[in-house]
Amino acid sequence: MSTMFQKFLGCPVAFLLKIGNCFYKHKNFFLAILIYKIILLLDSHHFAARANLATAYFEKGNLSTSIPYFLSVLGDDYNNAWWHNYLSQAYQKNGHYDKALNEAWQAVDLSGGAQAHQLNLAYTIYEVSDEKGLDFIKQVLTKWYRKYPQSGIAQQCYRSFFYDKNFTRSNQDYVESLFDVFAPDFETVLNDLNYQSPQDIANILFEYCSSHKRLSDLKVLDLGCGSGLCGKYLAKKFSSCEIVGVDISSAMLSVAASKKIYKELIKDDIEHYLLHEKRKFDIVVAADVLTYFGTLDSLFAGIEKVLDDKGVFAFSFSKNEFNAKEFFLTPSSRFVHSFHYVQNMLSKHGLKLLLSNPKTLRKEGDKDVIGYIVAAIKS
Numbered sequence: 220m221s222t223m224f225q226k227f228l229g230c231p232v233a234f235l236l237k238i239g240n241c242f243y244k245h246k247n248f249f250l251a252i253l254i255y256k257i258i259l260l261l262d263s264h265h266f267a268a269r270a271n272l273a274t275a276y277f278e279k280g281n282l283s284t285s286i287p288y289f290l291s292v293l294g295d296d297y298n299n300a301w302w303h304n305y306l307s308q309a310y311q312k313n314g315h316y317d318k319a320l321n322e323a324w325q326a327v328d329l330s331g332g333a334q335a336h337q338l339n340l341a342y343t344i345y346e347v348s349d350e351k352g353l354d355f356i357k358q359v360l361t362k363w364y365r366k367y368p369q370s371g372i373a374q375q376c377y378r379s380f381f382y383d384k385n386f387t388r389s390n391q392d393y394v395e396s397l398f399d400v401f402a403p404d405f406e407t408v409l410n411d412l413n414y415q416s417p418q419d420i421a422n423i424l425f426e427y428c429s430s431h432k433r434l435s436d437l438k439v440l441d442l443g444c445g446s447g448l449c450g451k452y453l454a455k456k457f458s459s460c461e462i463v464g465v466d467i468s469s470a471m472l473s474v475a476a477s478k479k480i481y482k483e484l485i486k487d488d489i490e491h492y493l494l495h496e497k498r499k500f501d502i503v504v505a506a507d508v509l510t511y512f513g514t515l516d517s518l519f520a521g522i523e524k525v526l527d528d529k530g531v532f533a534f535s536f537s538k539n540e541f542n543a544k545e546f547f548l549t550p551s552s553r554f555v556h557s558f559h560y561v562q563n564m565l566s567k568h569g570l571k572l573l574l575s576n577p578k579t580l581r582k583e584g585d586k587d588v589i590g591y592i593v594a595a596i597k598s
């Protein structure tokens with residue numbers, strides 16, 4: 220080992236950096252960190268080695284170790300919002316809530332309000348809310364919303380925290396940037412949260428369609444298709460079905476495209492898309508999508524419009540266990556609905572309830588999200 224070490228010490232720094240970055244790229248953070256440390260033995264001020272060492276520790280999950288390196292990098296590159304963003308996350312995970320918020324703010328301001336940094340501020344506020352208390356969070360949200368009134372993310376957080384009853388669906392910019400950032404990890408994270416709605420929806424559709432002998436050549440519309448989980452399970456169950464996916468997040472759509480199961484993937488807001496779509500579908504699915512809509516009137520009207528006669532709409536929704544309202548925007552910025560409201564909206568739009576299975580849909584933090592898997596037929 221010591222001879223290997225000596226050999227490394229004899230290498231030019233630029234060459235070592237390339238090797239370190241190669242290990243980093245392949246997520247071998249252990250070896251990347253080793254190489255960056257060797258570089259710092261040769262040149263203790265080497266900027267790229269310090270910066271990459273900080274992010275390598277961060278990505279490896281050693282957040283507290285990453286903090287002094289981020290601080291050292293900020294000494295040379297203070298105006299780069301990303302160092303503040305990383306640092307805020309590292310502070311937050313280590314219980315330094317004031318510092319976390321301060322760094323998240325810096326990132327937002329230095330980037331001129333860029334979406335990724337606003338989103339990090341939203342997460343930070345949400346994560347520190349229990350510890351910092353409601354009054355403090357109110358002040359932060361008010362300051363944020365006043366300073367960035369055009370930001371969809373600030374609007375979403377402010378209005379959900381203050382229970383704004385006129386806020387009836389999620390902000391498009393908020394949803395788009397949330398899922399653009401989330402896309403690379405979406406399936407791993409949802410798997411860890413025991414999310415099974417796509418399988419459940421595919422199963423109930425298969426049972427229903429089998430008993431009605433309608434198993435092939437179906438035209439399917441996957442609303443809020445995300446990374447393509449519904450498409451994946453539906454394509455397994457139904458031979459030669461044509462699936463069209465719609466989503467607002469281009470990053471989620473590119474994950475869906477890589478599955479090669481969709482006939483067409485459309486980047487659009489669901490309500491806008493439904494308003495303009497002229498084709499008819501045998502099946503419409505929406506898994507974990509109603510949670511971005513409060514009122515369901517125009518959404519269900521659009522679904523009624525694109526469903527063929529006897530077409531089936533299958534979806535999941537989270538149950539409003541918080542109060543007696545028809546729908547409610549929770550502090551985590553997700554809408555929950557009462558069963559009665561969903562039922563009323565279905566019948567208002569010519570959709571007859573076929574089945575509704577109560578279900579734990581997934582975890583949120585350490586809590587269960589209770590909801591339903593529903594199927595309705597256009598009658």
Ligand SMILES: C[S@@+](CC[C@H](N)C(=O)[O-])C[C@H]1O[C@@H](n2cnc3c(N)ncnc32)[C@H](O)[C@@H]1O
Binds near residue numbers: 395445507
């Ligand atoms: C929680 S993910 C679920 C994805 C997929 N249905 C699944 O079950 O794996 C919600 C998806 O709905 C999309 N979405 C939410 N609101 C939307 C809207 N108004 N228009 C288009 N897509 C939307 C998001 O971009 C995201 O990809």
